[in-house]
Amino acid sequence: MTRLRFTRKSLGIPYAVFLLFFVILPMLVIVFYAFTDKQMHVSFGNFIQFFSDPTKLSTIVYSLVIALITTAVCLLIAYPVAYILARSKMKRKFVILLLFVTPMWINFVLRVNAIRELLNWMGLLGEANYFNTIFGMVYDFLPFMILPLYTTLLKIDESLFEASADLGAGGFTTFTRITLPLSMPGVASGITMVFLPSMTNYVVSDMLGNSKVTIIGKFIYEYFGTNWHMGSMVALILLVVVFLSTWLTGGFREDETVRGANL
Amino acid sequence: MNKKRFGALLLSALTLLPTLLFAAGCGGEQTVVLRVFNWEEYIDEGGEDSWDGTEDAPAMIERFETWYEDVYGTPIRVEYSTFGTNEDMYNQLQLGDTYDLLCPSEYMIMKLAAEGYLQPYEESFFDASREENYYIRSVSPFIREMFESNRINKADESDDATWADYAAGYMWGVTGFTYNPEYVELAELSELGWDIMRAPQYHNKVTTKDNVRDSYFVALAICYRDEIEALDKTSPDYNQKLTEIMNRTDDETIAKVEAIMHEMDENIYGYETDTGKADIVSGRIWLNFAWSGDAVYAMDLAEAGEDEEGNETDSTLLNFFIPEECANLWFDGWVMPKGANTQAAQAFVNFLSMPENAVRNMYYIGYSGVIAGEEVLDYVKECYEIDPADYESDEEYVSYDLSYFFGDTVEAGSAVFLADREQAEHRQLQAHYPTQETTARCAVMDYYGEEANEAINELWSRIKSETLDAWAIAVICVGAVLVVAAVLLLKFGSKIDFFRLPPKKGYKLVGQESVRQDK
Incomplete structure (x- = not known):
């Protein structure tokens, strides 16, 4: 009997099996369903139907807009927070960071319910469904924006700022020429982590928008109740949109500049 | 004992273990398994909220298991699972899950029947002279009339089967x-x-x-x-x-x-x-x-x-x-998919239909039986x-x-x-x-x-969904394409000759740079 030898390659086998069964095969199943009809014949009917139906296109557009606004608002709030936390000489800033992140540890449904009560108390529930949805999403995804920004900003070499000051650059110039460009990997990974889920998180839009706001995730859910083929097609199209946006924001870059940026 | 032998032994022991456990679990008598698929929170689950109100009050399922063994002499185990919507239930069925008893609403029952999923109740189920046939002995005449007068497959004129043939009511x-x-x-x-x-x-x-x-x-x-x-x-x-x-x-x-x-x-x-x-x-x-x-x-x-x-x-x-x-x-009713264990499934429906148990369920879930x-x-x-x-x-x-x-x-x-x-x-x-x-x-x-x-x-x-006008969608699509194109240009523009000015006179291209040409 030969001795079993663990090479590096064989250590990778469990991961390969996992990827095969939980990533690649499901994806193939989705593609299969998307391009077949109810009689399981190959068909482009779903594809054509999707792109000729203004309702479905509108839903994609609305989801994109909601996701864009959510991401922008998250970025606007998170950048200053991350910047202050990373660059200031404050004592115990870890505690502040923790305060921003702790909500993530509380059950999601509970948080959304709390926001619902809050919005009701403010008299907004049922009055401003789109605002409520975006409000809930921003609240929910903010930590995912702060964390990667914080880690990249923290890793910028202190000497760069000294050099910049030496050469006579003011605070603003230093920010635009040094801080911002060097934090772009953090921005990119923050965007990917907020943008994608906010297109599909229909629990927020159902609870806070009283189900009057339909985003693409809800659409997929509803189709999977009645027509798997159309549901798969919508899921596939979402996948393409997600892939494109990740690629455009540089989420696939393997440069060393992104170190620490991806959680 | 050398290591090799020990390894082989261990391996064979591991392979045998499940078989041994299985054999032990079955004991001498064969346990009947009944797979029930019901709505969430749609049966008495015992405990403080139940009719008895005590913490250790048994759930309906446990009571059924005891009752079944008493009456029929064979032990039974109920595998109980729940669904949230009729469509979820239908999807589970289509995925190949097998059950003995389902509790869909009337329209889903009709859909399942039209698609040939269901098995009719046996004739003995409707024999009111048998003591254990609680359903037929205690069902409300109003419900019974309703079930017997509605055809189950309205698309097929020749099919005169009614709801009553395929379904036993539960809640309405x-x-x-x-x-x-x-x-x-x-x-x-x-x-x-x-x-x-x-x-x-x-x-x-x-x-x-x-x-x-x-x-x-x-x-x-x-x-x-x-x-x-x-x-x-x-x-x-x-x-x-x-x-x-x-x-x-x-x-x-x-x-x-x-x-x-x-x-x-x-x-x-x-x-x-x-x-x-x-x-x-x-x-x-x-x-x-x-x-x-x-x-x-x-x-x-x-x-x-x-x-x-x-x-x-x-x-x-x-x-x-x-x-x-x-x-x-509306009604929710018990139906049996083809291949179900009809004897156990019908016994379960009858047990739930004992007026005493019907009261327990109604008390617990709040609907009318x-x-x-x-x-x-x-x-x-x-x-x-x-x-x-x-x-x-x-x-x-x-x-x-x-x-x-x-x-x-x-x-x-x-x-x-x-x-x-x-x-x-x-x-x-x-x-x-x-x-x-x-x-x-x-x-x-x-x-x-x-x-x-x-x-x-x-x-x-x-x-x-909000539907935008066609022109708005067109504008947004064109806009999106432009944005994508702009980003692509920014990223890769410098690598494409077309977007770069030709080198000045006296310079030549070396890689990406223009370099002065030596005379």
């Missing part, structure tokens, strides 16, 4: 509105009927279900209100005509309904599946489209001055309103019968007649009792057990058929 009810009489006048509701959904005075104060069939039904009732009201209520085929109207799915109807549903969408507070009960109790909304069982639950909560988590709130009295033109009558009989009537009377001595004037109570429901399962005349007028006309009692006058104007919603279903689902997605 009607639809209507739970409302808060503090804000809402009953007279106004009666005048509006289902049009409450579009009434501007209830803007943002009324909800509907986040489910296409219920909303479609409401819109149909609004759409054909005149036609429904013109029907002769005394004619014998009144209900048949009503049912026909309330199941229309032709293109013209769908177009009309779509317009109505858009107006509803503009007016309502929102669509809900579960939050409506809490919202009506807290006063956030005034009117909540509700199934009767949920309405009873909400009224009980509000009256007790509790919210769903059991915190104390102000006690409010909520009412239930069933629009006078018509309402939806299809089972009649003395025990059930006693329970209803315990809840609602009043003593006229407690009342100052005979205006405050009425005689409530449930003979149509209990029929000959109880002593003649005993199903008529005195009830509080408020209860009988506006509150729990009329939601829990509507009168014959109410059920007569209720229509059952059929399975619409594959094609109509698709059309209605598409309609639903149009209602639920």
Whole structure:
């Protein structure tokens, strides 16, 4: 009997099996369903139907807009927070960071319910469904924006700022020429982590928008109740949109500049 | 013992282990397995909330397992799982999950039957002379009539099988509105009927279900209100005509309904599946489209001055309103898929149909069961019968007649009792057990058929989503393409010759740079 030898390659086998069964095969199943009809014949009917139906296109557009606004608002709030936390000489800033992140540890449904009560108390529930949805999403995804920004900003070499000051650059110039460009990997990974889920998180839009706001995730859910083929097609199209946006924001870059940026 | 031998031994031991365990588990006698697939929170789960009210009160499933072994002499194990919507259940079936007993709603039963999934009940199940056949001995004559007169496969004229052949009832009810009489006048509701959904005075104060069939039904009732009201209520085929109207799915109807549903969408507070009960109790909304069982639950909560988590709130009295033109009558029933263990499945249905157990389930889940009989009537009377001595004037109570429901399962005349007028006309009692006058104007919603279903689902997605104008979509698409193109240019533009100026005179390109040419 030969001795079993663990090479590096064989250590990778469990991961390969996992990827095969939980990533690649499901994806193939989705593609299969998307391009077949109810009689399981190959068909482009779903594809054509999707792109000729203004309702479905509108839903994609609305989801994109909601996701864009959510991401922008998250970025606007998170950048200053991350910047202050990373660059200031404050004592115990870890505690502040923790305060921003702790909500993530509380059950999601509970948080959304709390926001619902809050919005009701403010008299907004049922009055401003789109605002409520975006409000809930921003609240929910903010930590995912702060964390990667914080880690990249923290890793910028202190000497760069000294050099910049030496050469006579003011605070603003230093920010635009040094801080911002060097934090772009953090921005990119923050965007990917907020943008994608906010297109599909229909629990927020159902609870806070009283189900009057339909985003693409809800659409997929509803189709999977009645027509798997159309549901798969919508899921596939979402996948393409997600892939494109990740690629455009540089989420696939393997440069060393992104170190620490991806959680 | 050398290592190799030991390894081999260990390996074979591991392989054998499951087999050994299995053999041990089975013991001498074969355990019967019954796979039941039911709605969530749709059976007595024992414990403090149950009829016995003690912490160790056994759940219905455990009681069934004990009972079955006592009666049939073989041990049984129930594998119980639950679903959230009829469509979820259908998907599970399609994925190849096997069950012995399912509890879908009437239209899903019809769909399953039309697609050949179901197995009929055996003849012995309907033999009332056998003691263990509790279902057929105690089912309400009203329900029985309903099940025996509705054909299960409406698409196929030659198929004259009825619901009763394939399904045994479990729970039933009607639809209507739970409302808060503090804000809402009953007279106004009666005048509006289902049009409450579009009434501007209830803007943002009324909800509907986040489910296409219920909303479609409401819109149909609004759409054909005149036609429904013109029907002769005394004619014998009144209900048949009503049912026909309330199941229309032709293109013209769908177009009309779509317009109505858009107006509803503009007016309502929102669509809900579960939050409506809490919202009506807290006063956030005034009117909540509700199934009767949920309405009873909400009224009980509000009256007790509790919210769903059991915190104390102000006690409010909520009412239930069933629009006078018509309402939806619904059922959930037990059906057996092909290949089911019919003996065990039928035994389970019979066990649930023992009037005592029917009361336990009703007490626990709050819906009305299809089972009649003395025990059930006693329970209803315990809840609602009043003593006229407690009342100052005979205006405050009425005689409530449930003979149509209990029929000959109880002593003649005993199903008529005195009830509080408020209860009988506006509150729990009329939601829990509507009168014959109410059920007569209720229509059952059929399975619409594959094609109509698709059309209605598409309609639903149009209602639920905002639809932009074609030009707006075109503009946005072009914009998106431009943005993508711009980003691509920024990223890769420098690598494409086309976008770069040719090198100046005297320079040449080396890689990406222009370099001065040496003379």
